[in-house]
Amino acid sequence: MATAHIQEKFASIRKGLLEFLILQMIASDKMYVAEMLQRLSTTEFATQEGTLYPLLSKMRREGAVDYDWQESEAGPPRKYYKLTAKGKAQLEELRDYWAYINQTLDSLGRGESCAKSSRSM
Amino acid sequence: MRKVITIDVNGHLYQLDEQAYDDLRAYLAHAEARLGADPDRAEIIRDLEQSIGEKLLRYLSPEKSVVAASEVGQILQEIGPVDGVGADAPHTRAADASSGTGPAAQARRLYLIQDGAMIGGLCNGIAAYFQIDSTFVRFAFVVLAAIEMFYFERPPVVSAGLYAVLMFIVPYAKPFSERTAPGTHQSIPQKVRRRVERVKAAFGGLQHHTQ
Numbered sequence: 001m002a003t004a005h006i007q008e009k010f011a012s013i014r015k016g017l018l019e020f021l022i023l024q025m026i027a028s029d030k031m032y033v034a035e036m037l038q039r040l041s042t043t044e045f046a047t048q049e050g051t052l053y054p055l056l057s058k059m060r061r062e063g064a065v066d067y068d069w070q071e072s073e074a075g076p077p078r079k080y081y082k083l084t085a086k087g088k089a090q091l092e093e094l095r096d097y098w099a100y101i102n103q104t105l106d107s108l109g110r111g112e113s114c115a116k117s118s119r120s121m
Numbered sequence: 122m123r124k125v126i127t128i129d130v131n132g133h134l135y136q137l138d139e140q141a142y143d144d145l146r147a148y149l150a151h152a153e154a155r156l157g158a159d160p161d162r163a164e165i166i167r168d169l170e171q172s173i174g175e176k177l178l179r180y181l182s183p184e185k186s187v188v189a190a191s192e193v194g195q196i197l198q199e200i201g202p203v204d205g206v207g208a209d210a211p212h213t214r215a216a217d218a219s220s221g222t223g224p225a226a227q228a229r230r231l232y233l234i235q236d237g238a239m240i241g242g243l244c245n246g247i248a249a250y251f252q253i254d255s256t257f258v259r260f261a262f263v264v265l266a267a268i269e270m271f272y273f274e275r276p277p278v279v280s281a282g283l284y285a286v287l288m289f290i291v292p293y294a295k296p297f298s299e300r301t302a303p304g305t306h307q308s309i310p311q312k313v314r315r316r317v318e319r320v321k322a323a324f325g326g327l328q329h330h331t332q
Contacts, residue, residue, distance in 0.1 A: 033172075048201025050152070053168045055204070057161040075175050076131070079168070 007044075014045055019059060020098070021045055022052075023083060023091040026065065030082040056081060064090050125187050130174040131167065135181075140190035143249055144197065145173070150232060152203035165203070172200060233293045241288045241323035281324075288320050 002010070025036055033052055040046055059065045064087035067079040083091065126142040128135050137145065152169060156162040176196040180188045234245035244262060248255035262284065266277035 033168075048199065049169065049172050050201035050203040053165045053203075054156065054159065054161075057159070057165050061161065075178070076171060 002044075010044075018045060018047060018051075018055065020091075020094045022056070022059065022081075023064065023087055023094065026081050026083055027088070027091055030068070030080040032070075032078040032080050034078075036081075059087075063087070130170045130177070133174055135174065135177050136187045137177075137193065138187055138189055141188055141193040144190055144193050146234075147249065148197050155203045169200065169203070173197075176200075231291050233288065233291050240284070241319065242293070243284055243287050243291065246291060285320050285324065288323060289316050293319075 021040070022036065025031060025039060033049060033056070036052065037047065037049065056065065060067070063084055065081050066084050067081045069077045070080050072078045124139040125136050126139060128137060128142065128145075149166065149169070152166060153162065156165060159165065173196060176199065177188050177193075180192040231250045232246045233242040234249055238245050239259065244258040245255045248258045251258075262280055265280040269275055269277040269279055
């Protein structure tokens with residue numbers, strides 16, 4: 001678990017990744033907000049409805065997600081969010097970009113260790 | 122004896138104690154303000170209200186019919202402050218905690234609150250804004266009027282004028298069901314006319330009381 005100092009440094013990155021994570025979560029099956037919150041709650045990306053509703057609404061406006069109303073046994077009908085074709089394409093793009101970022105981090109890290117070892121020679 | 126207020130959240134009625142109602146109304150007013158010009162503002166507020174309604178049920182049982190302020194506080198803490206993400210990225214809970222953008226740090230808005238109002242709800246609104254007892258605000262207006270009448274020996278034009286001007290420019294805190302109902306949009310002339318009427322009605326009612 002990262003220290004509070006490191007968490008603070010990554011705050012804006014976590015914010016930016018939330019949209020990616022939503023697409024990732026609903027890629028396999030549609031999901032309602034409470035389920036998303038539940039799944040995120042045990043991760044570094046734990047968030048709240050006050051954040052999620054406006055974000056989902058923006059993603060829907062942009063055409064990446066859509067929802068269906070489904071009856072619930074426990075209470076009123078729920079909005080089940082699902083990926084649209086545009087959302088699927090966006091998710092693929094995000095996955096590729098994320099892999100590229102990781103690759104860059106790795107290669108820069110290797111470059112640093114190479115530089116160190118060459119200096120020590 | 123305590124005052125209980127019945128609210129309508131997405132077609133379901135709930136009873137809240139007065140402080141719980143004030144807290145909930147303030148949260149929704151902040152949420153609306155934060156969402157600003159978001160085109161889906163009404164829908165987001167409805168989603169939040171539905172979620173609040175589901176969570177309110179947790180605190181009700183055949184033996185307990187009223188939700189207390191502390192319980193509403195827990196619900197609102199769980200839901201978290203609303204982010205205006207029209208263009209920006211969302212806040213995560215960790216980011217909120219570190220940057221101090223919790224409910225208390227959000228911009229507050231002044232509203233006219235008609236529940237329990239004596240004239241137009243301005244003193245109630247000012248009291249809710251500063252989180253003080255509305256009696257103190259009313260007392261301040263009475264003191265101001267008394268100073269004008271007895272010290273300056275003139276009718277209380279400044280205090281009454283200030284009240285009327287604020288009543289004209291400060292918006293009403295609408296009940297939840299009215300706020301999200303379709304067809305409630307008004308044009309600017311309609312709004313001005315309505316506000317003039319409400320100032321007249323408030324002061325007409327006051328004259329009637331004092332006669």
